[in-house]
Amino acid sequence: MASSSDLLVATLVANPLQPAVTDDIVALAARALGQETERSVLARGIAADLVxxxxxxxxxxxxxxxxxxxxQPIDIVVQPLNHRRKRLFLADMDSTMIEQECIDELADYVGLKAEVSEITERAMRGEIAFEPALRERVALLKDLPVGVVDEIIASRITLTPGGRALVRTMRANGAYTCLVSGGFTLFTGPVAAKIGFHEHRSNHLIVAGERLAGQVEEPILGREAKLATLVELRDRFGLAPQETMAVGDGANDLAMLGEAGLGVAFRAKPAVAAAAHARIDHADLSALLYVQGYGEADLRTNELR
Structure with a gap:
């Protein structure tokens, strides 16, 4: 067997609700590669490695x-075997670590969800620039009571399955984790705490008299700020590029995903999925643990370090 620095590992991952990685599927995949492989089951029916x-x-x-x-409803991630376990993890929030777009839920309270959602979708596809699109949407929220945010978080925001296990398992194994979002601190603070991130970075909505002022503090945290956060944290901890991982779904995540050692497009817009190092379309966020070589017994949901 060659040195691990020269070898690739292919990880097959399915959604835990649809465990499609059977022994027959793994054998089929191994035959398709046309060479000897070392097979390892990471989670029965859910994830397996082919080295x-x-x-x-x-x-x-x-x-x-x-x-x-x-x-098959199976995701495939092929990467170098060396440095597959990451020491820095950055994640987008909306439609990645949570299943909603927070600004769209805010807009629903003023009867403008359809209008705002259309702008959000165009921005995430990269059809319009993120920063002016954010300003336009925030302006529509002027005079919305800030207390609505707590109600939305309690009644409408759901964590993406696998996210808590992803962050908490990585933390338990010494990785640093950061939620970095083009959304707002009013949401990223509570969401980061629920999931277990070390820190969160996002935009600040201006509040006047307990109501939203329809403005966001400048400079806006968008594509370049996400990239800068990755570089800053990587340098702070003295990490090599290949020791980092990032995940997101929208166009403003592309620079961050491209700079990470493993950039993962999670149920992403087509242009993002095509550009990222890896894509997850079927599995939940626990897939990002399996692609690092963690097994089912390694997953943690409650323990923090």
Whole structure:
């Protein structure tokens, strides 16, 4: 077997609610690679590793597996075996760590959800610039009582499955975690605390007399600020680029995803999924643990360090 620095690992991951990574599927995938592999079950029916025993081209491996498993609800991540376990993790919030877009839920309170959602969708697809799109949407929220935020968090915001296990398992194994969002601190603070992130960074809504002023503090945290956060934290902890991981779903995540050692597009817009190092379309966020080589017994949901 060649040195681990030269080898690739292909991880097959399914949603825990639809455990499709059967022994037969793993065997089919191994045959499709046309070379010897070392197989390892990470979670029965949910995740398995195929470590190639000779150097290979990652794109060719990915293409071969997708051709073999094209009808299966299984995600495929091919990466170098070396440094697959990450020490820094950055995550987007809306439609990534939570299942909603917070600004759309705020807009629903003033009867403008359809209008605001359309702007959000266009911005996330990269059709319009993020910063002016955010200012436009925030302006529509003027005079909304700030207390509405707590109500929305309690009644409408749901955590994406697997997110708590992802963050807390990485923390338990020494990684630093940061929630970095183009959204607002009124949401990222409570969400980061629920999930277990070390810190959160996002935009500040201006409040006047317990109501939203329809403005956001400048400068706006968007695409370049997310990238800068990754670089800053990586340098602070003295990490190599390949020791970092980031996840997101929108166009304003692309720079961050591109800079990370492993940039993961999670149920992302097509342009984002095409550009990222890896994509997760079927599995939940626990997939990001399996692609690092964690097994089912390693997952934690409550313990923090």
């Amino acid at each position: 190639l025993t000779a150097p290979a081209d990652a794109r060719a491996v990915d293409a071969a597996l997708r051709e073999a498993l094209q009808d």
